[in-house]
Amino acid sequence: MNLIEKFTKSFKNYANKNALISSSTSLTYKQLDDSSQQVASYLIGEGIGEEDVVTIETNSKLEAILMIMGVIRAGAAYCVIPNDYPDHRKEQMREKVKVKWVLSDLNMLQEKPSALLYEPRKRNDNSLLYVIFTSGSTGEPKAVAIEDKAITKIVNHEPFYKGEVIGQLAPLEFDASIYEVLGGLLNGLTLRLISKDESLDFDVLPSLLEEVDSIFLTTRLFNLYVDECVECFNHLSLVLTGGERCSVSHMNAAAKHCKVLHVYGPTETTVFATKYEVKGNEREIPIGQLFDKGTYLILDENNEEVRNGQLGELMISDSGLMRGYMGDESANHKVFFHNDTNQRFYRTGDIVYENLDKQIIYVERKDRQVKISGYRIELGEVEKCAYEFGLQKDCLANYDGKRLHLFIKDNINIEDLRQFLKSRLPQYMIPTVKVVDIIPMNANGKTDVKAMNELNPADGNIDHEIITVIRKVLDKDVSMEQTFLELGGDSIKAMEIIWELGSKGYPLDLNMLFSRTLGEIVDNVASVAKG
Missing domain, CATH: 3.40.50.12780 (ANL, N-terminal domain)
Known part of the structure; x- marks a missing residue:
């Protein structure tokens, strides 16, 4: 499959059709063609080509898609690195892929315009197309290298595409975006961002x-x-x-x-x-x-x-x-x-x-791999990061199907641990931290995960009542992995929550509300209430 030829054909066949639309803007296939050619010319002028990896690091999804098209047309491979990842993890990822160029802003093209006109590069079935990261049990993210031929089964499978418009929800560092973006554009669909x-x-x-x-x-x-x-x-x-x-x-x-x-x-x-x-x-x-x-x-x-x-x-x-x-x-x-x-x-x-x-x-x-919100992670990576913080005793990461937990035996400042984890891990890997007396083992000497789940004292009714109050006061849906402040809370709303929960028999103070995740608040407050 010559991917460049297939995209060129799609750009020509659907030139006047919208390729990308969002709530604020739109882009036709012709405009996508022209803009991605500019990106490709820029990269070629910088010596980028086959087997080179270009990281895409921008907050704009529309710009990122333009960049992806440009990288492909330059004959290179792309790797999307979210800007909100911790610097430590971004450096790990760049080093792993041996990045040759970083695209962060389309203004770069105007600052240093290429003297080259776009000339189609050649790609083949074995060309490196993209690199996507998954979590690694050793604490190092793993770089999955995918070639052009691998996406054929997705983009050519007609039952996956119905109608004229495909929704584009997936983060571009998540592999479902391949189905949406590459599959959608190669099938002449409009991507609704x-x-x-x-x-x-x-x-x-x-x-x-x-x-x-x-x-x-x-x-x-x-x-x-x-x-x-x-x-x-x-x-x-x-x-x-x-x-x-x-x-x-x-x-x-x-x-x-x-x-x-x-x-x-x-x-x-x-x-x-x-x-x-x-x-x-x-x-x-x-x-x-x-x-x-x-x-x-x-x-x-x-x-x-x-x-x-x-x-x-x-x-x-x-x-x-x-x-x-x-x-x-x-x-x-x-x-x-x-x-x-x-x-x-x-x-x-x-x-x-x-x-x-x-x-x-x-x-x-x-x-111990689990999937959380579509992202596949190794629980061991969360544990390794916690040990790097300085834990001296056992810890265990566990996903119960609803929340990612980190059970620790050390008596430490949980907020300090959380901030350390946030400096090393993406948001979806930040656990709810709980201090426990023991990490139980089964008869085989292995961790008894079932018993660990039972260490969480919050029952469904208490969990629902506490979260219902917080959700009502904030007037928004909430995440158990976020703190009250991260959800936009302020001191007035904090006092309203504390008073209302207090009237229901749940002890809660400002320090806990401001420093703990909602999941940790539920665990702690429910435990005391059940006392």
């Missing part, structure tokens, strides 16, 4: 979704939309959803309003590897079957295939397999499995089984 704020504003969301035909939603966002405005799905032709364990009831509810595809795929196999169309009357929702020309294995701990219905680890071999982790051969050796015919498979780490209909059913993670 939807900001994070817009995606959570149920006053404007219904009208936004009326503009969209196809959309991908992470599991958590999908469930929220079903809960808050399931009728919004009436306006959609197609919803793709996945990223975490799905809710059967939410899937069935949405399927009564539009076509719903449950999709699954590690970043290492390029966006989606399997799909399942939800009928609306299921008792269990599979992750489905491979839609690409490929195969999969379900193996036991001895790398032997299991019988139908038995549990095993899912191994995938399709055209979307990554080139590998950049600069980490030991990790590559661990994640790739070769069968008797030397066919290469990716070890997903996911425990599954095959039902009687040959559909794959997801059960759980084999290791």
Whole structure:
């Protein structure tokens, strides 16, 4: 697949059609063509080309998409690094990909215009296209290198694209953006850019979704939309959803309003590897079957295939397999499995089984990887960062399906620990911290995660009552991982919360409200109330 030729054809065929629209601006395919050519000319003039990695570091999603197109047309590879990541992590990422150029502002093109006119560069199936990072258990983020040929299965799969407009919600450092941006543009669709704020504003969301035909939603966002405005799905032709364990009831509810595809795929196999169309009357929702020309294995701990219905680890071999982790051969050796015919498979780490209909059913993670808001993280990375803060005793990171927790035994200043974690980790990896007396073990000498979950004293009713008060006073939806101040609270609203919770028997002071996350407040206040 010559990616540059395919984009050039798309720019020509849809020249006068809107390529990108947002609440404030729009850009036609012709304008996208011209602007991305300028970016490409600039990069070529700076000596950037095949196998070079250009990091894109800008707050503007529209500019970032222009930059992505320019990097591709220059024959290079791109890597999106969010500006709000801690400096330490950004440096780690730049070093890992051996960055050759940083694009942060389109004004750079005017400051140092290239003397070159754009001349199409050549790409081939094995050209490095992009690098996306996943969390690493060693504390180092892993750089997933994807080649041009890997996206063919996504951009050429017609059932993934319905209508004329595709919603673009995914952060560009998240691999679902490949489906939205590259897939959308190569199929001549209009990308409707939807900001994070817009995606959570149920006053404007219904009208936004009326503009969209196809959309991908992470599991958590999908469930929220079903809960808050399931009728919004009436306006959609197609919803793709996945990223975490799905809710059967939410899937069935949405399927009564539009076509719903449950999709699954590690970043290492390029966006989606399997799909399942939800009928609306299921008792269990599979992750489905491979839609690409490929195969999969379900193996036991001895790398032997299991019988139908038995549990095993899912191994995938399709055209979307990554080139590998950049600069980490030991990790590559661990994640790739070769069968008797030397066919290469990716070890997903996911425990599954095959039902009687040959559909794959997801059960759980084999290791301690979890997905939070669509991002795959290693719990060990959170723990390693906490130890770097200076913890002297055991700690354990755990995700209970709702919140990321960090249980610690040290009696320390939790706010200092949180600020340290924020200086090293992206926001979605910041845990709710809880001090405990013990970290229990089971009979095998391993951490008893079930017992750890029971150490959280907050029951559903107390949790709901405390959060209801905070949500009411702030007049907005809240996140358990944020502090009161981060959510826009002030001293007047703080006193209102303290008085109202106090009248209900929940002790809370200003210091706790200002310094702890809502999750930590719930844990502490509920524990004292139950006392």
